[in-house]
Each structure stands twice: as structure tokens, then as C-alpha cells.
Amino acid sequence: MVKQPGSHFLFPAHTYQHADAIFILNGWKGSDGAVAEYHLAFKLGLKIMTQNSVTTHNKEVSTQ
Structure with a gap:
């Protein structure tokens, strides 16, 4: 999907x-x-x- 001008989201x-997680x-x-x-x-x-x-249920855990 291509990001539309003025849109902040890459995906609708x-x-x-349908997602369990995102990676940034x-x-x-x-x-x-x-x-x-x-x-x-x-x-x-x-x-x-x-x-x-990784942040799970609003609690951040360092991976380093």
C-alpha cells in the first residue's frame, strides 16, 4: 500500500x-x-x- 499525501499511516x-505487534x-x-x-x-x-x-501491556522491557 502506498502512503497517501497527508496520511500519517502506512496501513489503514x-x-x-488483526495485528499482535508492530516493529518500529x-x-x-x-x-x-x-x-x-x-x-x-x-x-x-x-x-x-x-x-x-519491547513494550508489552504498556510496560517497556529493554532488549539490550
Whole structure:
């Protein structure tokens, strides 16, 4: 899927209902789209994985 101009999400929000987790690359805080996806995943209670940590049920655990 191609990101539309003005859209913050790479995938439509309804696709997140089928996800268990998301993976975000280092530097994600500099991307409006990645920040929006992080907040949506957090709100939905998904596991959020980065290159340095995993957040499960809103608790962050370092992977280093």
C-alpha cells in the first residue's frame, strides 16, 4: 500500500485489529507517521517492538 499525501499511516487503521505487534526502527520519533502508528498500537494494547526494547501491556522491557 502506498502512503497517501497527508496520511500519517502506512496501513489503514482497521488493519491493526488483526495485528499482535508492530516493529518500529530507530529514529521513529522523527517521523509523524511512525509516531501516529506507535500511539495507535499503544492505545490498542499491541506489543510494540523497537530495535532496543519491547513494550508489552504498556510496560517497556529493554532488549539490550
